[in-house]
Amino acid sequence: MATRIVMSKLSPTMEEGRVLTWLKEEGDPVESGDVVVEVETDKATMEVESMGSGVLRKVLVPENTTVPTGTVLGVVAAADEDISSLLSGASTTAMTEAAPTPSARIEKEPAVEAGPSGTEGPSSASAVETVTTPAGDGGRTKVSPLARRMASEQGIALDAIRGTGPGGRIVKRDIEAAAHPHATPAAAPAAIDTGTGVPYERIELSQIRKAIARNLIQSLGPVPHFFLTVEIDMGHALQMRAELNKSLEDSGAKIGVNEILMKTAAQALLQHPNVNVAFAGDYIRRFRRVDIGLAVAVPDGLITPVLRDVGSKGLLQISEEMRSLIERGRAKKLAPEEYQGATFTISNLGMYGIDEFTAVITPPAATIMAVGATLDKPVVIDGSIQVRQRMRVTLSCDHRAVDGAMGAEFLASFKGMLENPLRLVL
Amino acid sequence: MAKKTASIKDSYDLVVIGSGPGGYVAAIRAAQLGMDVACVEAQLREGGLGGVCLNWGCIPAKALLESASLAHHVKHDAADFGVKIKSYDLDIAAAVNRSRQVSDRLTKGIKFLFDKNGVTSILGRARLAGEFDEQRVISSREALEMRKVPEKIVIVGAGSTGMEFADVFNAFGANVTIVEALPHLLPLEDEEIAGVVARSFKKRKIGVKAKTKVKSLEKTDTGLKVTVEAPSGDEVIECDVLLMAVGRTPNTEDLGLEAAGVNVNDQGWIDVDEYCQTGIEGIYAIGDVAGAPMLAHKASHEGMIAAEHIAGTQTHPLDRGNIPSCTYCHPEVASVGRTEKQAREDGFDIKVGKFPFSANGRALTAGAPDGMVKIVADAKYGEVLGVHMVGHSVTELLAETTLGRALETTVEEIAGTVHAHPTLAETVMEAALATLGRAIHI
Numbered sequence: 001m002a003t004r005i006v007m008s009k010l011s012p013t014m015e016e017g018r019v020l021t022w023l024k025e026e027g028d029p030v031e032s033g034d035v036v037v038e039v040e041t042d043k044a045t046m047e048v049e050s051m052g053s054g055v056l057r058k059v060l061v062p063e064n065t066t067v068p069t070g071t072v073l074g075v076v077a078a079a080d081e082d083i084s085s086l087l088s089g090a091s092t093t094a095m096t097e098a099a100p101t102p103s104a105r106i107e108k109e110p111a112v113e114a115g116p117s118g119t120e121g122p123s124s125a126s127a128v129e130t131v132t133t134p135a136g137d138g139g140r141t142k143v144s145p146l147a148r149r150m151a152s153e154q155g156i157a158l159d160a161i162r163g164t165g166p167g168g169r170i171v172k173r174d175i176e177a178a179a180h181p182h183a184t185p186a187a188a189p190a191a192i193d194t195g196t197g198v199p200y201e202r203i204e205l206s207q208i209r210k211a212i213a214r215n216l217i218q219s220l221g222p223v224p225h226f227f228l229t230v231e232i233d234m235g236h237a238l239q240m241r242a243e244l245n246k247s248l249e250d251s252g253a254k255i256g257v258n259e260i261l262m263k264t265a266a267q268a269l270l271q272h273p274n275v276n277v278a279f280a281g282d283y284i285r286r287f288r289r290v291d292i293g294l295a296v297a298v299p300d301g302l303i304t305p306v307l308r309d310v311g312s313k314g315l316l317q318i319s320e321e322m323r324s325l326i327e328r329g330r331a332k333k334l335a336p337e338e339y340q341g342a343t344f345t346i347s348n349l350g351m352y353g354i355d356e357f358t359a360v361i362t363p364p365a366a367t368i369m370a371v372g373a374t375l376d377k378p379v380v381i382d383g384s385i386q387v388r389q390r391m392r393v394t395l396s397c398d399h400r401a402v403d404g405a406m407g408a409e410f411l412a413s414f415k416g417m418l419e420n421p422l423r424l425v426l
Numbered sequence: 427m428a429k430k431t432a433s434i435k436d437s438y439d440l441v442v443i444g445s446g447p448g449g450y451v452a453a454i455r456a457a458q459l460g461m462d463v464a465c466v467e468a469q470l471r472e473g474g475l476g477g478v479c480l481n482w483g484c485i486p487a488k489a490l491l492e493s494a495s496l497a498h499h500v501k502h503d504a505a506d507f508g509v510k511i512k513s514y515d516l517d518i519a520a521a522v523n524r525s526r527q528v529s530d531r532l533t534k535g536i537k538f539l540f541d542k543n544g545v546t547s548i549l550g551r552a553r554l555a556g557e558f559d560e561q562r563v564i565s566s567r568e569a570l571e572m573r574k575v576p577e578k579i580v581i582v583g584a585g586s587t588g589m590e591f592a593d594v595f596n597a598f599g600a601n602v603t604i605v606e607a608l609p610h611l612l613p614l615e616d617e618e619i620a621g622v623v624a625r626s627f628k629k630r631k632i633g634v635k636a637k638t639k640v641k642s643l644e645k646t647d648t649g650l651k652v653t654v655e656a657p658s659g660d661e662v663i664e665c666d667v668l669l670m671a672v673g674r675t676p677n678t679e680d681l682g683l684e685a686a687g688v689n690v691n692d693q694g695w696i697d698v699d700e701y702c703q704t705g706i707e708g709i710y711a712i713g714d715v716a717g718a719p720m721l722a723h724k725a726s727h728e729g730m731i732a733a734e735h736i737a738g739t740q741t742h743p744l745d746r747g748n749i750p751s752c753t754y755c756h757p758e759v760a761s762v763g764r765t766e767k768q769a770r771e772d773g774f775d776i777k778v779g780k781f782p783f784s785a786n787g788r789a790l791t792a793g794a795p796d797g798m799v800k801i802v803a804d805a806k807y808g809e810v811l812g813v814h815m816v817g818h819s820v821t822e823l824l825a826e827t828t829l830g831r832a833l834e835t836t837v838e839e840i841a842g843t844v845h846a847h848p849t850l851a852e853t854v855m856e857a858a859l860a861t862l863g864r865a866i867h868i
Contacts, residue, residue, distance in 0.1 A: 144834030149807050166742065172809070172834055 002077035003052030005036055007061075009069040015141055015159065017041050018066040018207060019073060024056045030076045037073060040207050054078045066204070142169035150175040157282050159214045198341055200285040203277075213279065213400035227358050228407045229394040232415045234374045237264075238389060240421045244315070258294055259319045261346055261371060263424060264417045266290040266310035269344055272410040276343050278364040279401040285364075293342030295359075296326050303329045304362070306342045315424075350374060356392035366398040367407070434548055438464045440736060443681065445547070446477020448713030448725030450536050455733035457543035464546040475536040475547065479722040481529055482567045487590050489525035490570070491754045493518075494597035498756065501597075503793055518598045519573035526571075562650050563643070563668045566591065575600050576666040580652050582640055584611040586753035588671035589623070593755040596632050603633030603663055605654055610636050612753060616765040616800065616814040623816060626757055626796055643668065676714040693717075700743035701735040702728050710736065724749050750828045752821040757797050760824035763812030763831060766802050775805040779837070779860030783817045785868045786856075787848035794818030799857040801827070801837060808836035808861070813854075823850055837861045 007017045020038040024030055035047040036056065050056075058075045061067050077083045141158055143151075147170045151158050156178050163170035205213070237260055244255050269276040269290045278285045290311045293304040305325035310318060328334050347359045350373035359370035374391040381388070393414075397407045417423045439461035442453045453465040467475055474481045499507075500514050540547050561568060566587050575598045581588045584606035592604045604627070606613065611627070611634060612620040627634050637657050644651040649666040676694050683690055688704045688711070689697045695718075696711040698704055704711050710732040713725030727744055734741035753759040769776045783789035783797035797817015804811055813827040830840055840858035845851045859865045 145836045145839050146807060146809050146834035149836055149838075153807065 002054070002057075002075055002081055002083050003050060004072045005048060005050060005074040005076065007039060007067050007069050007071045007073055008048070014041050014069055014207075016066050016068045016207075019061050019063050020045060021063060022059055022074075023047075026056055026059055028056050030054060030056050036076070039073075048073070050076045052076050054081070057081075057083050064204075066207075142167060144169060144171050147171050147175045151178075154179055159210060160281055198287050198289055198291055198343060200278075200287045203284040203286050205283055209284070209400075212403075223361050223363060224399040225358075225361060225396050226399050226404065226407075227394050227396050228404065228411055229356060229392060230411045230415050231390050231392045233379070233419050234389045234391045237418050237421045238374070248316075253316060253319060255315050255319050256322075257350075257374075258346065258348055259315055259322060260418075260421070261348070261369075262292045262294065262307065262310055262322075263313075263315055263318055264414055264421075265292060265344055265346060265369065267417055267424060268410055268414040270311045271413050272406065274406050275367060275397075275402055275410040277366045277401045278343070279366055279398055280364070284401050287343040289343070291341065291343045293339070293345040293362075293365075294322065294326075295345060295347035296329050298330055298332070303332075303334065303339055304342065304345060305329045305334060305339050345369065346371060350391065356394055358394050359396050361396050361398055366401040368396045370394045370396065434464070434546065438462050438546070440464075440733070441466060444477060444677070444713070445475040445536065446713055446725060447479045447722035448729040449477065450475060450540070450729075451726040452712060452729030452733045453545045454539055454543050455730045456736065457545050459733060459737035459739055461733075461737060463544075464548055465540065466548045474533055475540070476529075476533045479725075480532050480536070482570055484722055485532055486525040486529045486570045487566070487587075487594075488754050489528045490521055490594045491590055491756075493521035493524065494594045495756060497597040507793065516575075516598050518575050521598070522571055522573050562645065562666070563670065565670055569669050572667075577601060578649070578665040579603075579667045579669060580605060580650075580663055580665045581669045581671055583670065583672035584608075584613065584634075584636070585671065586612070586751075586755075586759075588669070589753050589755040589759075591669055591671060592627065592632055596627075596630055601631075601633075603635065603665070605635045605638050605640060605652075607639045608636070612759060614751065615753075615759055615761055616812070617767065618800065619759060619761070619798070619814045619816045622796065622798065623755065623757060623759060674714065674720050676720070678715050701741070702732040703735070719749055719751065721749065721751065745832065748828060748831050750824050752824065754821060757794070757817045758820045759816050760820040761812065761814045762824060762828045763810065764802060765812055765814065766800070769802045769811045774811060776811065777803045777805045777837075777861040779803065779857045779862070779865070781853045781856035781860055781865060781868060783850070783853060786850060786853050788850050788852070789818060791848065792818055792850075797853075799823070799853040801840075801854075801857045801861050803837045803858075803861040808838050810835060810837060810840070813857075817850075817853075819850055823854060826851060826854055 007019075018040040020040050022037050024034070024036050030036060030050045030053060032050060032053045034050050036050045037048045039046055039048055054077045056074060057077045057079075059073070060075070061071060061073045067073070075083050142163055142165070143158055144165065148158070150156075150172065151161070151170075154175070156175060158170060161170050161174050161178050162168070164174055165171035238257075241255055241257065241260060248254065273286055276287050276290055278287070289309050291306050291308045292310045293306045295302055295304050305322070305328075307313075307318060307321055307325065313321070325334065325338060329339065342362075342365055345359075345362065345365055345368040347368060348371040349357060350371055352373075354372050355375070356372040357370045359368040361368050370393065372392040372394075374389050376387050377390040378385050379388045379390065380386075393411075395407050395411055397404075440453070440456045440463045442449045442456075442463065442465040445453070445465050445467040449465060449467075453463045456463045465475075467477075476485075477483075479485060497516055500511055504511050537547065539545075564572075569591050575595065578601040579595050581592050581595075581602065581604045584592075584604050588604055588606075589612060592602045596602045604611070610617055610620045611624050624634055635654065635656055639655045640652060641655045641660065642653045644653070646664075649664060650668055652663045652665060652668060654661050654663060676696075678690055678694055678696060683696065686709060687706050688709055691697055696704055696715050698711050698716045702710045702712050702716060712728035712732050714720040716728060724744070731741050731744055748762060750760065750762040764772065764774075766776070766778055779801045781799050782795075784795040789795055789797060794817060797820065798815070799817075799820070800814045801810060802812040802814070803809065810827060810831050813824065813831075815823055827840070829835075837858040841855060841862060841864065843855065845855040856865050856867055860868070
């Protein structure tokens with residue numbers, strides 16, 4: 001008898017899964033209980049066993065493809081069995097065979113989440129339900145039929161929306177709010193466009209990345225921030241700056257601390273491209289260039305001129321270009337493309353005597369660095385107290401795109417380079 | 427003034443003024459949530475908890491309408507069903523007595539529920555009922571106790587109250603004329619639906635005068651002369667009794683609202699927020715006094731919401747766009763949401779699906795082919811913007827679509843839901859299919 005291999009709902013929050021690896025090829029013999037395919041859920045990577053024996057007749061979903069729960073992934077049947085009716089019905093009609101049960105080997109979390117009474121576990125019922133609904137939304141997301149249809153027609157991702165109906169159900173007003181994010185703060189913007197044309201690479205969201213994004217947005221709002229603070233010894237960097245400026249005396253040029261910070265940040269970002277990103281709703285943009293914005297106070301607010309491709313520029317060039325950008329910024333003469341679309345931003349309030357602070361991320365960027373004053377502080381070095389010039393920086397990260405360890409590794413590189421600035425020339 | 431019962435304390439967590447379908451529900455819900463609750467009722471009649479709804483409104487009127495329905499069958503079509511009735515008497519006094527018994531039973535039920543939930547009821551003094559037999563101009567309250575059928579009656583107002591009494595008095599043999607100032611009967615209902623009722627009324631020789639206003643009234647030795655201003659000119663209608671069935675007034679007088687600082691607006695309604703709070707902390711208003719529509723079920727839900735809000739329990743504001751409306755004349759009328767006209771005026775691109783009872787098996791077995799279900803749906807998303815029904819038992823049929831709207835069901839889900847056969851409910855499924863151009867049985 002023919003058996004369908006189905007993307008089963010393996011946890012209460014699972015709406016879709018990704019086919020990672022087919023362990024059998026079309027034509028391979030399959031025994032009942034054989035692991036046929038590996039799938040990635042929002043929690044873990046899991047193996048899917050065949051419930052029937054025969055031959056893997058058809059692979060319907062290729063590897064690295066994400067499909068809603070309930071989707072038929074493949075068909076196992078006898079070598080000469082007619083499976084045309086199964087294939088034609090795969091995407092549209094109800095199915096009668098039981099879906100395969102996942103095996104128990106799980107990398108991160110146990111599969112027992114699949115419902116205590118078995119009602120939410122893999123079953124032909126759950127498969128039927130989702131096969132007949134539009135792609136992208138599984139049975140377990142609480143969403144009204146109207147909201148689902150509106151989201152589907154308007155191309156709004158349901159997993160980016162926080163439901164305001166009873167029990168967190170996504171209802172019509174939530175879709176309307178998502179379609180017009182400024183009308184009400186109920187839902188997060190589904191996707192953000194930089195509009196600046198920085199070339200980027202599209203990184204598909206892993207299931208765990210989607211789960212993180214969905215969960216965090218529910219607790220913290222549209223851009224879920226977290227903050228990492230590190231104290232940096234600026235002695236060598238300031239000394240380098242003094243020497244550079246001395247050598248530049250004749251030319252009239254001058255390197256500022258901010259330019260050193262920008263250059264260092266660019267170098268560190270190139271080493272940690274996972275931080276040079278933006279969360280774009282259903283995927284992450286990993287930018288191929290480092291464009292750094294520098295927050296500059298102007299009489300009636302703030303402007304953030306953006307220096308393009310900082311990684312490829314030397315300190316002198318950075319300094320010259322920034323001077324021009326800041327002058328024109330203060331005169332309000334910057335073109336939009338000169339102050340929009342930074343992939344990283346630095347806000348320095350050190351000159352106001354602020355020791356340390358946290359800055360708010362400006363979408364679509366995923367990070368902003370808040371720089372405090374460089375102060376003489378007693379520091380224990382090799383068992384003796386020395387007075388050193390110390391500066392505290394705090395990195396704000398959009399947790400949907402950047403995790404704590406990613407941010408920390410970037411900061412460690414940033415700190416290391418500033419403390420040994422000769423590395424900047426490497 | 428209040429005749430206090432045994433254990434009345436000086437203070438309660440919540441005092442509910444009035445025991446109508448809003449008040450008594452609020453009192454019970456609050457008691458469920460652990461509050462110490464008293465409900466003060468200036469009785470409408472002895473033992474009469476339950477407000478207008480149970481004593482002089484919904485309940486006794488529907489009891490009379492059941493009598494009217496039975497009378498109609500006996501007079502007109504019992505023989506078609508194979509039940510031949512050789513002789514019968516229509517006894518409106520017996521019908522009224524039965525309707526009072528139903529009221530009594532339900533009002534006693536509220537007392538039982540109060541006792542069960544530990545709600546203290548504080549009863550006011552009963553008012554004496556007047557003698558209405560001689561009276562020529564009456565309200566619905568007097569009409570509910572008419573133990574003699576008037577020969578000719580004029581009913582002013584073709585809203586649900588006027589329509590229901592027209593039905594009752596017609597069934598008991600009175601010559602009925604109904605006068606409505608607005609363009610059609612049941613002015614708040616969908617025009618097409620109201621048209622079905624108008625045709626049925628005309629068939630039963632109920633006089634229907636739309637776009638007509640009462641100009642003057644003159645008492646004569648034998649009755650009343652009513653001068654009306656119709657589109658075709660002034661007319662004089664003679665009658666024994668004139669029933670005023672125009673509007674209802676919220677009972678906001680003599681509550682000390684002004685002294686408490688509670689704001690009553692120009693329409694006589696108390697201003698409240700989405701959780702029924704007045705501008706004064708700790709004072710909530712529900713039901714008729716809190717604004718239109720003045721319907722029992724709206725009051726009950728406001729009662730629950732207010733009690734839950736007072737208790738600090740999770741609650742949701744009332745969806746004012748999803749309050750059903752029912753009229754129990756024959757054929758019955760039921761609706762929820764926007765009429766076809768309103769949907770167009772609100773700028774929706776709509777699809778209208780209709781299905782007649784004449785094509786429904788269960789309706790034919792019940793001998794009730796006059797009726798239809800009409801669904802107004804948004805063309806793009808299939809949202810159920812409004813549902814309008816007329817026909818046998820449609821007041822029961824409506825709940826499916828009201829729930830559907832509350833759950834934001836689209837016409838696709840209604841059309842795709844298996845409805846038992848043979849049932850009247852199939853007409854709802856067929857109307858939903860009709861909005862999609864897929865109705866089967868027509």
